[in-house]
Amino acid sequence: MHISFLLHNGYAIGGTVRTTYNLARCLAEQHDVEVVSVFRTRERPVFDPGPGVRLRHLVDTRGMRAPTDIAPEHALPAQVFPRADGKYPMYSELTDRLIGEHLATTDADVVIGTRPGLNIHLARQTRRGPARLGQEHLTLATHSRRLKLVLRAAYPKLDALTTVTEADARDYRRLFRLPGVHVESVPNSVPEPDVSPSDGTSKxxxxxxxxxxxxxxxxxxxxxxxxxxxxxxxxxxxxxxxxxxxxxxxxxxxxxxxxxxxxxxxxxxxxxxxxxxxxxxxxxxxxxxxxxxxxxxxxxxxxxxxxxxxxxxxxxxxxxxxxxxxxxxxxxxxxxxxxxxxxxxxxxxxxxxxxxxxxRFDPAHVGARYESLMQELTGRTGRGLHRTRGSLLSGAYAVKDALRNTAHGALQSGRTA
CATH class of the missing domain: 3.40.50.2000 (Glycogen Phosphorylase B;)
Known part of the structure; x- marks a missing residue:
């Protein structure tokens, strides 16, 4: 499966960047995965997207002193990216055009937006064929009334919407009319750290x-x-x-x-x-x-x-x-x-x-849930699955068993310590 993430700035520090790379890295073990960063602000990304993930950008702002340093279009206000999204001042006619060209020509099976403004682009500009999956990393309750109105009009054009908590998914199901849109809560993933865990003795x-x-x-x-x-x-x-x-x-x-x-x-x-x-x-x-x-x-x-x-x-x-x-x-x-x-x-x-x-928040577990959802979406839209090296889903039950055994073993060792 070819999976394409659309990210605001893959070169910055932020929770959305980190969790996107965690998921992309996991999916790239079995699929063709790219992250398209709208902006590039430094030479190297702060977080490593992983060896199997292609990272590319649309607008390079390194060394920019004024929008016209990049292109005259970048000084003109965006028309597709919504004003109610907090990142609006960074977007322009140039980003509208480049994001639109990307979404109109992508050969991805699934395109994934990672913030409300980018989900609007997915809903309005993605060519017919790819499944459109919008991620909400914030909450509906924190969105302004103006942004909610824009999302209410655009989100029915998505194939799926994921939230990071079930409470937020319930809010979308209850307050938005989303016929035919799969609304599901999938938590952010956090990989196992490469450090020994705390022994609880420090003060x-x-x-x-x-x-x-x-x-x-x-x-x-x-x-x-x-x-x-x-x-x-x-x-x-x-x-x-x-x-x-x-x-x-x-x-x-x-x-x-x-x-x-x-x-x-x-x-x-x-x-x-x-x-x-x-x-x-x-x-x-x-x-x-x-x-x-x-x-x-x-x-x-x-x-x-x-x-x-x-x-x-x-x-x-x-x-x-x-x-x-x-x-x-x-x-x-x-x-x-x-x-x-x-x-x-x-x-x-x-x-x-x-x-x-x-x-339970390990990327393998969360990645298996996303793969199951994307398989359903691509089946619904009639796209073939360009598989590479097997299936995360086929290993999902093994992952669950391994996590269950790990948890049981850790608890048992805790009881006998």
């Missing part, structure tokens, strides 16, 4: 992500001041960059936590830093999925997370492999952290459970 709490208001690191810092009052031997590392940095730095100083809370800046790869900790923390007011939760769990950390829409409750089994607390509740965050800090055996047991349970 570090770890958090990671953009320093943005929705991540509520201010809440985490205030909660950690309560932790320090009882357990001054524990510390917190926060990885990531963003516009909240100075505000958070001031809060750390105000609370006199400069010896206990550390803003570490962006770090890649992040897995070794998770593995140095014993507890993960996510205090967001909103998560479209919760990649950092899964990343921490895959490194053997139980995660204390706010039970915000939409993702955490679909990832964490509270009291088993992590803890869910009410959103915005500083005292609840502090109490949950202290419960794990003060009980070594509980912390290590939940860490082992987190490691086992997170195996």
């Amino acid at each position: 570090w709490v770890v958090a990671a992500g953009r320093l943005a208001p929705a991540k509520r690191y201010d809440l985490l810092i205030r909660a950690f001041s309560q932790v320090v009052a009882e357990r001054p031997d524990w510390r917190l590392r926060i990885y990531g960059g963003g516009r909240e940095h100075d505000k958070l730095r001031a809060l750390i100083d105000e609370r006199k936590l400069y010896n206990h809370v550390f803003l570490m800046g962006p770090t890649h790869p992040i897995e070794p830093e998770w593995a140095k900790g014993s507890i993960g923390a996510v205090t967001s007011s909103l998560e479209s999925f919760g990649m950092t939760i899964v990343e921490a769990m895959r490194c053997g950390l139980p995660v204390v997370a706010t039970d915000c829409p939409h993702g955490p409750a679909e990832i964490i089994r509270s009291g088993v492999d992590g803890t869910l607390v009410p959103t915005g509740n500083e005292n609840a965050v502090a109490s949950a952290l202290l419960t794990l800090i003060n009980d070594d055996e509980l912390r290590r047991r939940m860490g082992r459970a987190a490691l086992a349970d997170a195996a």
Whole structure:
């Protein structure tokens, strides 16, 4: 099968880029896979798409000082890419034309869009033949009313729409009229890290992500001041960059936590830093999925997370492999952290459970679900399957068995440790 992803910027740092490459790399083991990046902003991509994935771009913005440095068309506003998509200022008549030419001439069996504006291009410009699969990495609830109106008109032209949580899939089924469109939730995938998992003995709490208001690191810092009052031997590392940095730095100083809370800046790869900790923390007011939760769990950390829409409750089994607390509740965050800090055996047991349970997000498992969906779509549109080296789907049950055995073995070792 020839699978073509359409991505905003495959050379940047971002959750959508990372999860797209995780999926593409897995599918490329059996299929012909390309990633078409609308923009190229640096010489090499930050994340490795994988040896079997072809990466190409449509617009090279390296060294650009003004849109006309590329082409006069790039100074004119886009007409296809919707104004309501937050990336609209970067798009133009040039991107409209180049994306349209790509979609009108592609020989792919399946074309996959990775953000709302690109899904609009898929719906309106893909030639007859390829199956059109739109991915939503955000949530319907966070889209503006204006964007919802545009999507409501365009999404019925897709063959399938995937969301990263079942809660979001239910919203699309309930609020949009999508006759004939397969709406399915498929979580983001996170590969097994190339580091030894945490043994739960270090005295570090770890958090990671953009320093943005929705991540509520201010809440985490205030909660950690309560932790320090009882357990001054524990510390917190926060990885990531963003516009909240100075505000958070001031809060750390105000609370006199400069010896206990550390803003570490962006770090890649992040897995070794998770593995140095014993507890993960996510205090967001909103998560479209919760990649950092899964990343921490895959490194053997139980995660204390706010039970915000939409993702955490679909990832964490509270009291088993992590803890869910009410959103915005500083005292609840502090109490949950202290419960794990003060009980070594509980912390290590939940860490082992987190490691086992997170195996269900392995790319092989998620890739098998996508392949099953794409086989259905290509059968529906009448396209042949240009197979290469076998089938992920044929191995899906073996993958499930392996994951089940891994989880069982890890839990058993946890009981006997």
